Every structure is written in structure tokens, then in C-alpha cells.
Amino acid sequence: MNIEDLNISHKSCATACAICMLACAKCLDHCAGKVQMTECMKRCRDAMMASADCARFCAGGSRMHSAMCRACAEICEACAAECEKHDDYQCRQCADACRACAEECRRMAA
Known part of the structure; x- marks a missing residue:
């Protein structure tokens, strides 16, 4: 089974969030134990949790998905800015x- 086989509302957002969650988890594991990467790990943790929640909100067709998407976008932008350093x-x-x-x-969210 793949994502295309599922009847999920807001599929493109749910997919982007799931990919983000996995990338953040990998980055968090990669940076673990490196003192100079503390802020990166914190941002990855936040983005990992936010994107997982957002994927669930979108996949479930929650009426609150717009609010969750706005928060997730802000959190993910902060993580990207840190990781790009x-x-x-x-x-x-x-x-x-x-x-x-x-x-x-x-x-x-628009």
C-alpha cells in the first residue's frame, strides 16, 4: 500500500508533513551527542512533533487543520533556518x- 491508495483529505500536505517528520527524526539522530548541535536538535524535535501532528490533522480532515498548518509552517521554517547553518x-x-x-x-492554511 502507498499514500496514493489511501483516501486522505489534504493528501499533499499530509505527505509533505510525513516526509518532514522523517527527515527531522534522521537529523535529530545524526546530531545526537554533538554539543555544538544542541539548537539543531531542539529545532528538529519541535519540527518532527509539529509535522507529525499536522499530518494527522490533515489526514483526518480536522476542521482545525488550518491553524495547525500555520503553526507547523512557522516551526518548520525555524528548523530549516537552523539546519541551513x-x-x-x-x-x-x-x-x-x-x-x-x-x-x-x-x-x-490559506
């Missing part, structure tokens, strides 16, 4: 996923 492949992947998620969430 680091010359690291995993951080760049996370930043890209967060930017894509934020863009999709802003579109859904």
Missing part, C-alpha cells in the same frame, strides 16, 4: 524537507 548532508536534507513542508502548510 550547518555544512552537513543530513542537516541540508532536513532543511529542504522542512521548507517543503512549510510551503505546503502555508498553502493549506
Whole structure:
């Protein structure tokens, strides 16, 4: 089964959020234990949780999805800005996923 087989409302946002959640989890694991990456880990944790919640709100067709999308976009932008400070492949992947998620969430919130 893949995402296209599911009858999910707001599928594109839910998908972007799920991808972001996974990228943030990988970045968080990658940065774990590196003292200089403390802020990156905090931002990744926040974005991972927000994007997971947002994916559920969108997938479930919640009437509050717009509010959640606005919050998720803000959190993901902050994570992307932090990850972009680091010359690291995993951080760049996370930043890209967060930017894509934020863009999709802003579109859904409009």
C-alpha cells in the first residue's frame, strides 16, 4: 500500500508533513551527542512533533487543520533556518524537507 491508495483529505500536505517528520527524526539522530548541535536538535524535535501532528490533522480532515498548518509552517521554517547553518548532508536534507513542508502548510492554511 502507498499514500496514493489511501483516501486522505489534504493528501499533499499530509505527505509533505510525513516526509518532514522523517527527515527531522534522521537529523535529530545524526546530531545526537554533538554539543555544538544542541539548537539543531531542539529545532528538529519541535519540527518532527509539529509535522507529525499536522499530518494527522490533515489526514483526518480536522476542521482545525488550518491553524495547525500555520503553526507547523512557522516551526518548520525555524528548523530549516537552523539546519541551513550547518555544512552537513543530513542537516541540508532536513532543511529542504522542512521548507517543503512549510510551503505546503502555508498553502493549506490559506
